[in-house]
Amino acid sequence: MGTVLVLGASRGIGLELAHQYLARGARVIATARDDAGLQRLRAQGAQALRVDLAQPGSVSGLAWQLDGVKLDVALYVAGLWDADGAATPPTQARFDQLMHANVLGAMQALPQVAPMVEETGGVFGFLSSAMSLISEAGSDAWLYRVSKAALNMAVAAAQPVWPRATLVTLDPGWTQTDMGGAAAPLTVEQSVQGLVRTLGTVTAADRGRLLHHDGRRAERW
């Protein structure tokens, strides 16, 4: 199964990704930003690294912490949610908070991690959302939609720079986590089973695209 990196794995979908890849026999390296998250990862058998993905000074140490490892799968999972709709302008502080965790962290991790994924010809996936698609835009969660659309562009634009890796964005579906809430139709186990299965089917034709958890490929942005 090889080596898997999960960035932002203290709870929710990231923690379950670490769990399911460990169960498949992978070596899992996973990051969290606090002691409780690091402990949860170590208790599962993952190698846990402390990284705050919204802090450039913390992300800049990632390559050094990974120390030349070859990665079969890397996943950027960290994300923040904001429900405010398009009639509510975000404060600068809230804009910075979401864009740092959802976009800046991914853009800073990407050049450090992608060469390690190229070593195996592996897959680097970034947790986006169906809400990122301009073709399906609603007026709710305005800033969140903007951040995930920006993430999609960051990934698609970076793909040609690392041609021996496959870079994709991933829609986990509406999932029962702290972010998704209890009313979501998918359990975290179901969502992650779908993501892991879908990641196993990625081909060169998927480069730069959004893949849904059930294996569907987004036809339009």
Ligand SMILES: NC(=O)c1ccc[n+]([C@@H]2O[C@H](COP(=O)([O-])OP(=O)(O)OC[C@H]3O[C@@H](n4cnc5c(N)ncnc54)[C@H](OP(=O)(O)O)[C@@H]3O)[C@@H](O)[C@H]2O)c1
């Ligand atoms: N759940 C859904 O329905 C759904 C749907 C579509 C897309 N997604 C996307 O899937 C991803 C995972 O979502 P989730 O449902 O698992 O969310 P969640 O339960 O709210 O967990 C968010 C995760 O992101 C981490 N994180 C946030 N900011 C971070 C930072 N600065 N540094 C390091 N880690 C950070 C959190 O760590 P801490 O514990 O340290 O806060 C936590 O592990 C997100 O990108 C989300 O946008 C989720």
